Amino acid sequence: xxxxxxxxxxxxxxxxxxxxxxxxxxxxxxxxxxxxxxxxxxxxxxxxxxxxxxxxxxxxxxxxxxxxxxxxxxxxxxxxxxxxxxxxxxxxxxxxxxxxxxxxxxxxxxxxxxxxxxxxxxxxxxxxxxxxxxxxxxxxxxxxxxxxxxxxxxxxxxxxxxxxxxxxxxxxxxxxxxxxxxxxxxxxxxxxxxxxxxxxxxxxxxxxxxxxxxxxxxxxxxxxxxxxxxxxxxxxxxxxxxxxxxxxxxxxxxxxxxxxxxxxxxxxxxxxxxxxxxxxxxxxxxxxxxxxxxxxxxx
Amino acid sequence: xxxxxxxxxxxxxxxxxxxxxxxxxxxxxxxxxxxxxxxxxxxxxxxxxxxxxxxxxxxxxxxxxxxxxxxxxxxxxxxxxxxxxxxxxxxxxxxxxxxxxxxxxxxxxxxxxxxxxxxxxxxxxxxxxxxxxxxxxxxxxxxxxxxxxxxxxxxxxxxxxxxxxxxxxxxxxxxxxxxxxxxxxxxxxxxxxxxxxxxxxxxxxxxxxxxxxxxxxxxxxxxxxxxxxxxxxxxxxxxxxxxxxxxxxxxxxxxxxxxxxxxxxxxxxxxxxxxxxxxxxxxxxxxxxxxxxxxxxxxxxxxxxxxxxxxxxxxxxxxxxxxxxxxxxxxxxxxxxxxxxxxxxxxxxxxxxxxxxxxxxxxxxxxxx
Numbered sequence: 001x002x003x004x005x006x007x008x009x010x011x012x013x014x015x016x017x018x019x020x021x022x023x024x025x026x027x028x029x030x031x032x033x034x035x036x037x038x039x040x041x042x043x044x045x046x047x048x049x050x051x052x053x054x055x056x057x058x059x060x061x062x063x064x065x066x067x068x069x070x071x072x073x074x075x076x077x078x079x080x081x082x083x084x085x086x087x088x089x090x091x092x093x094x095x096x097x098x099x100x101x102x103x104x105x106x107x108x109x110x111x112x113x114x115x116x117x118x119x120x121x122x123x124x125x126x127x128x129x130x131x132x133x134x135x136x137x138x139x140x141x142x143x144x145x146x147x148x149x150x151x152x153x154x155x156x157x158x159x160x161x162x163x164x165x166x167x168x169x170x171x172x173x174x175x176x177x178x179x180x181x182x183x184x185x186x187x188x189x190x191x192x193x194x195x196x197x198x199x200x201x202x203x204x205x206x207x208x209x210x211x212x213x214x215x216x217x218x219x220x221x222x223x224x225x226x227x228x229x230x231x232x233x234x235x236x237x238x239x240x241x242x243x244x245x246x247x248x249x250x251x252x253x254x255x256x257x258x259x260x261x262x263x264x265x266x267x268x269x270x271x272x273x274x275x276x277x278x279x280x281x282x283x284x285x286x287x288x289x290x291x292x293x294x295x296x297x298x299x
Numbered sequence: 300x301x302x303x304x305x306x307x308x309x310x311x312x313x314x315x316x317x318x319x320x321x322x323x324x325x326x327x328x329x330x331x332x333x334x335x336x337x338x339x340x341x342x343x344x345x346x347x348x349x350x351x352x353x354x355x356x357x358x359x360x361x362x363x364x365x366x367x368x369x370x371x372x373x374x375x376x377x378x379x380x381x382x383x384x385x386x387x388x389x390x391x392x393x394x395x396x397x398x399x400x401x402x403x404x405x406x407x408x409x410x411x412x413x414x415x416x417x418x419x420x421x422x423x424x425x426x427x428x429x430x431x432x433x434x435x436x437x438x439x440x441x442x443x444x445x446x447x448x449x450x451x452x453x454x455x456x457x458x459x460x461x462x463x464x465x466x467x468x469x470x471x472x473x474x475x476x477x478x479x480x481x482x483x484x485x486x487x488x489x490x491x492x493x494x495x496x497x498x499x500x501x502x503x504x505x506x507x508x509x510x511x512x513x514x515x516x517x518x519x520x521x522x523x524x525x526x527x528x529x530x531x532x533x534x535x536x537x538x539x540x541x542x543x544x545x546x547x548x549x550x551x552x553x554x555x556x557x558x559x560x561x562x563x564x565x566x567x568x569x570x571x572x573x574x575x576x577x578x579x580x581x582x583x584x585x586x587x588x589x590x591x592x593x594x595x596x597x598x599x600x601x602x603x604x605x606x607x608x609x610x611x612x613x614x615x616x617x618x619x620x621x622x623x624x625x626x627x628x629x630x631x632x633x634x635x636x637x638x639x640x641x642x643x644x645x646x647x648x649x650x651x652x653x654x655x656x657x658x659x660x661x662x663x664x665x666x667x668x
Contacts (some may be wrong), residue, residue: 195387200392203384204456
């Protein structure tokens with residue numbers, strides 16, 4: 001009897017555990033999103049909050065597509081979205097190119113060194129993100145460490161303009177998001193049976209062929225996870241372009257901030273956020289579906 | 300096979316060593332393997348057998364020494380250039396490729412025409428009886444089926460040597476017995492030289508034309524299964540292969556071609572036939588296999604045999620045989636096995652029965668090392 005009741009208890013717990021992520025998403029993602037969605041179809045007013053309510057005084061539904069229409073008609077938004085996506089995509093590729101060898105190296109090192117190296121990857125998180133971006137300003141500006149060194153060695157006669165350029169944004173993005181690429185890559189590479197690569201070589205594959213035929217396809221779940229973890233936050237990134245980028249490098253995170261705080265146009269800002277969400281969600285859904293298919297095949 | 304001294308060996312390993320830091324995994328071993336042999340390297344874990352195999356495959360670079368294959372020095376050839384293929388213990392089947400693609404992989408790397416690849420893959424699938432699983436993914440296969448795929452993938456390139464790392468370790472007992480004979484059949488059919496690394500002495504005995512017993516990076520003995528079992532060179536080999544009773548003693552002298560050994564362990568002197576006895580006074584060991592010992596309730600009257608009284612301490616019934624643990628007067632335990640020839644439900648021998656054990660002079664081995 002005891003066993004039966006234990007099982008029942010377990011079942012309840014199991015259901016709860018399965019429901020937990022859904023509850024979390026409902027409370028902390030779906031509910032706020034519905035609120036943003038609601039604001040995005042309202043009109044701005046001078047009030048607190050500065051938006052028209054969904055249900056008017058006489059009980060009528062107050063909804064407008066004006067904000068979305070505006071986003072579509074004003075070219076600036078389309079260009080900014082595109083710029084943000086391209087920048088995030090390039091930063092993601094750079095993270096992948098730098099992160100893959102690092103993750104591979106860690107996964108193939110001795111178990112004792114492995115934990116130390118992983119700790120070093122995570123170590124920067126112990127310092128405030130903002131502080132680390134500020135530190136880059138000190139490194140990249142015209143009289144910063146890097147330029148001083150270049151002038152001192154005579155490689156350049158004049159300091160290179162690095163601050164307030166796209167280059168600085170890429171440096172900041174890659175630096176900040178690299179750990180998010182390395183960790184999932186490491187997790188998949190570490191699980192991979194080294195014998196597989198050896199078997200490929202044994203069957204006549206040169207090391208480079210073995211890498212592209214075996215290691216790379218098997219690392220794909222990690223590559224996808226790492227790319228998503230970098231691409232998604234990089235698209236809407238505000239702090240790094242704001243601090244390191246120039247005035248002409250207008251990105252969607254900046255637009256969103258300005259609409260919200262400078263213009264106090266909550267509905268338009270919300271519309272910007274909703275469109276951004278869909279722009280990012282679509283590639284995720286595609287990749288997720290790919291990944292699910294891969295997982296099925298490997299199972 | 301061993302007496303073809305005039306023809307050069309197909310595989311020759313010359314004073315091959317591998318050090319990992321201070322640790323010597325393989326300690327300057329020499330080995331000659333003939334074409335078409337099914338050669339086993341047998342040893343416990345950490346004896347260096349896998350390192351030796353990995354050097355033959357090209358995954359480990361030897362610290363010193365040379366490997367010749369069919370007259371060619373392959374010591375510095377990378378694995379992808381050696382005409383050698385390996386079947387891994389984990390099988391290492393590519394999980395993202397179908398059975399067919401796994402087998403075809405090696406041929407594709409050789410840039411063979413597609414029609415030839417298809418044909419050879421089909422031949423291999425037929426050989427290992429996996430035709431109906433060609434398009435399956437490895438995840439959908441059982442352990443035995445994976446083993447067949449691994450074997451087919453390693454054989455499809457028609458290598459000069461096939462290396463097998465614990466080929467049967469991952470299979471259950473029944474399947475292992477079946478697969479053993481299948482491996483031998485395939486080897487016989489294709490005539491490819493097999494080198495098997497195993498810790499399972501039974502596997503080595505059944506499969507091999509010759510066995511090398513390895514310990515601490517060195518070969519303790521190389522010989523046919525019967526040689527290794529019946530004529531072990533030293534205590535390690537005697538003890539490692541099968542079960543054996545060992546009586547430590549001192550060599551007294553030689554009389555009528557028989558060596559007399561005084562052993563405190565069994566409380567009497569033992570007679571052994573030995574062609575090349577060491578000098579009297581040296582420490583030796585008389586070793587007898589359990590199945591070569593007779594057990595009887597009355598003292599046997601053959602004076603040539605060694606005969607010792609004892610008490611049955613323990614007995615185990617295995618169906619086909621019974622195992623007895625006999626305690627001698629000195630307290631030494633001797634293992635004896637006997638065929639259950641009579642079909643009976645009654646026991647003839649019981650716990651604590653006083654009995655005699657005896658063996659022929661030729662049944663025992665004299666070990667000096």
